[in-house]
Amino acid sequence: MTGLTAVVPCFNEGEQVAAAHRAIVSALGAIPELEIIFIDDGSSDDTLEHMRAIAARDGRVRYISFSRNFGLSAAISAGFRYASHPWIVQLDADLQVPPDQTWVLLAEAAKGYDVVFGTRRVRHDPLLRRLGAAGHQWAARRLLGVEVPMGASSFRVLRAPVARTLAELRMNNAYFAAKAPLVTSRYTTVQTTHRARESGRSRFRPLRLGGHAFELFFGFSWRPLNAAYLIAAVAAAVAAALTVGWLLGLVAPAAVAVAALDSSALTAVVCALSARYLHRLMLDATPLRAFYIAESNLDVRPEDTLDGGVPAVPPPALPPEKGHDHGR
Template identity: 95%
Template structure:
């Protein structure tokens, strides 16, 4: 089989779903075996209705709707799992990366790569987002030794087997770019064009970016834990030196109190770092399901649904005559 699957996560995109579909078809419709999978990540607007309407008109369109909002990583995983073509491109419904840039990534993938990331030649994002993204990627590579393709965006082309392997990794960490080097060394990045959102405002949230950095630092590096050990050793050495100095009459009681306060603060830091790594180990040992599907026009796995793939049983209803008596 040949062809390409376009995976498009959506959350409260509404009419933008139709705009994205039109742009994807215009750019990639010449591919004979094109498949488009829209994933509704628990939207509270009419996103799902638009997906149904488009799927009814275009046989290349598939859709998956979650039972609630599970997050972008879950939406990507679902798209990767159910893609039926040998190559996959991940696109955003906001069209910040024009779908025709997919050809740039496909041309690079033809050189033998499993994954090709698009990097933004000129970013049309808020300044805080640009600085934050660059800062936490730099910290990951330089300070924590996490291998992350510099400038890698969510726009990427992957071989389907690699994408499914990434989706099935038993890791409770959503940072996709850092998972790729764990699976393959055949990845690269190329520059692509970038534009402002065609509709709506920016979805950027500083706390969300901070959460991604948090996942990256604790999920893929042990250096922070090693730093905790070093802090504990330094605190113990300082405490011992101050104690000896106090016994010899060199350090005043105020100095002892200050050293004790500093030592307590460092102890709290060490405990917090250690607890976070313990939390990571517990999550990795007992991974939760990434998502549950409420509706789809695909044949989904029973374990990916709340009802095991069988129709939901309706609740008991009051018999008609009883209902009449009850109403009277």
């Protein structure tokens, strides 16, 4: 069996869904076995209505709608899980990467790679976003020792078994670019075209990028905690030396007090970092699923729905008044 599944996460992309569908079909419609999965991540606009309408017209289109907003990682995971073809391409509904660039990634994947990431030849994003992304990847590789494909974007082609393995990893972390090297060494990058968003509103927020950096720090590297331990140990040693000096009359009491306060502050930092790592472990072990599906035109797993695949039971209705009781 051959074929390709295009996975398109959407959040409040009502203005873009139809345009994304047209662009994908225009670029990839020549593939005999083409599937397009739109994932509605709990949108509050008319994204789901557009998905339903497109699926009714095009038998290649599948859609999944979550019961609430679970985040980009959950949307990607759902698409990877329910893709039916051996190759998957992840696309964005904003069309900043033209879908026809998929052929560039597929040609590279044919050389024997499991994952091929697109890197932007010229990036048409706000300066703050470009600087944040560059700093994010530099910190990952240089400071934290996390293996991340340099310049990797969310535009990627994967073998379906690898994609599903990534989706099922017990890691409550959205950073797929750092997950791929954990399961395969057969990955690479290739330059692709990038363009400015043509319509709709960008979902980029500085706080969101900061949150991804935070997840990277605590989800893939122990270096922050090890560094904090080392600094706290050095501070404690300095405080102890100053205390001995004070007892011998060689150091002023004020210096000892300042050192003690500094040591206490660093100890508090270590405790906070330890608590954050513990929180990460608890999230990874939580029984709560990554997402719950409220509606789909796919046969979804019962455990991925709130009702276990059984139609929802309507609530009890107000009993008819006695005078209108037909059984009297």
